Amino acid sequence: MPRRRADFSRVYFPLTLTIILFAAFWPLRDKPLEVQGFGDMHPYLQFAAYAALIFLLVRLIDALVFDVVVSRRQVAMPQLLRGIISIVLYIILFGSAFSTIFRIDLRSALTGGAVVAAVLALALQDTLGNLFAGIALHMEETYEIGDVVHSGDHMGVVEGVSWRATRLRGFNNQLVVVPNSVIARERLEIFPRHNLNARIISVGIDYNAAPATVIGILTQVATHVDGVARERPCLARVSSFGDSAVIYEIKYFTRDYSGRDRIDADIRKAVWYALRRNGISIPFPIRSFQPYSPPTGEHQVTPEEIFRRLRAVDVLEPISDQGLQTISAAVQMHFYSKGEAILRHGTAGDSMFVVHVGSVGVRVPDDSLTGWHQVAELGPGTVFGEMALLTGEMRTADVVAMTDVVALELGKESLHPIMAVHPDLAGAISHQIMLRREHLESLRAADREQEELTLMSRIRSYFGL
The missing domain is CATH 1.20.58 (Methane Monooxygenase Hydroxylase; Chain G, domain 1)
Known part of the structure; x- marks a missing residue:
């Protein structure tokens, strides 16, 4: 020094x-x-x-x-x-x-001179108020030279503290003199110069851009801006859904809060260039009333891909290619975020799901502290919920997305016409389900053939065969 x-x-x-x-x-x-x-x-x-x-x-x-x-x-x-x-x-x-x-x-x-003292006290009450407020602020070490202070309508960097007032240097380089008594009365917000002070800025991004992709870009951009502290990582998150854009928040930390305007501007500039490089647009705030066709995204699945995915499912192996083409046309595609529940235990259903992208966890309720335990994790090409599709059973487990998931849903309406034309499919499908159960879990005490016959009769009864 x-x-x-x-x-x-x-x-x-x-x-x-x-x-x-x-x-x-x-x-x-x-x-x-x-x-x-x-x-x-x-x-x-x-x-x-x-x-x-x-x-x-x-x-x-x-x-x-x-x-x-x-x-x-x-x-x-x-x-x-x-x-x-x-x-x-x-x-x-x-x-x-x-x-x-x-x-x-x-x-x-x-x-x-008690009367004179009273008169002087009344005449000097503002001066004395500033003096004692200044003493209190100093004894509490409320703020120091170089700290950013926000009091009422005033905000700036502390340049000096006297017995009467505090001098602030505003962000437009103006000098603001605030009496100590005013600071003592107002709500005081302090951003110490040696502290990691947080700052949040917002940006609107096109609805067609995947949030996971956008969050990764925003986080990386903010981290490399000069003035952003390296001690704590930057954070990007979805804030809200606007009329024409998804609103994201970027939270960063800085030790020089007085430079917040410059840092905000640098982050916004870097975000613009990063989004342009990745082909992501910042939409105009315009409400469009004409039909809108979204561009092909990273998770758009073609009919050929759906057919190939269903053809690889063992439960649907007995169905002919022509029948499977009909089913493929009626398949619904769903998107789930990480941690989102796809199926719930004890709910009714008449469809099964095929995992196309990502992985899901199968959870069975129990008496533990969490209330469940995971029995399986299923990846692309695996199915779940098939018993509800084929027999109308209640869901027997919770299925939760372990990652971002794209799933294909096959409903009873798409399978029923094919089962009506080919009733023997019920036996073939039940046989495939039993083979699949043998591979995944040990058989119960009942005889396998009897259980298969029982399963086949339940399928025939459900479809009215």
Whole structure:
């Protein structure tokens, strides 16, 4: 920390004034100096000379103590403390000079002057309020030089704190002087200069861009902007859904909160270029009433892909290609985010699902603290919910997306026409289900053939065969 040089410029004027007044008073101290209507002028001239001397002494003590002695110890003394010490010295020295020169006992005058004291207190209530508020702010170490402070309608960087007011440098380089009593009354928001202060900015992105992709781009962009702290990671998240855009929030941390406007602008500029490189648009705030056809996205599945996916499902193996083409045309495609429930235990259903992209977890309720335990994790090409499709059973487990999932839903309406034309499919499908169960889990105590016959009869009954 560089040593601060002593500033004696504030001493020059009182020194000059003291020399002039003592030069005028000293030759006349033993000579009569009567003015009609005022009497002897010696005390007044002497008090004026000593007043100038008091100003000189107080400012000289301030410069020597704080700019010389204290600065050598590498300690920054608050401006408020210097002001209070100067006021105390002025009161003591002026009171002593006044009582000595005019021969007035100030203690008696103050003791008997309750009315005068009350009048002075009322007249100086704003000044005293600022003084005591400044003392309280200093004792609590509420803020320091360089901190960003937001109080009422005022916001800026603290440049100085005196006994009367706090000086703020606004973000437009304007100087704002806020009385300490106002700061003490208002709600005070402080952004310390050595603290990791958070900041949030918003940006609207095209609805057709996948949130996972956008969040990755925004996070990476904000991390590399100058002024963003590296100690804590940036965060991007979906904030809301607007009329023409998905609103995302970017949360970053900075130690220089006074540079927030510049950092915000740099992040927005970098976001624009990053989105342009990735072919993602920032939509105009326009409401369109004509039919809108979204562009092909990363999860658009063609009819050929659906057919190939269903053809690979073992439960549907007995169905011919022609029948499977009919089923494929009626398949519904669904998108699920990570952690979203696809099926719930105990609910009714008449469809099964085929995982096309991602993975899902199968959870069975129990009496544990979580209320469930996971029994399987299914990836692309696997099916779940087939018993509800084929027999109308209630769902027997919860199925939750472990990642972002694209699933194909096959309903009873699409399978029923084919089963009506080919009733023997019920036996073939039940046989495939039993083979699948043998592979996934051990058989129960009942005989396998009897269980297969029972399953086949339930399928025939459900479809009215």
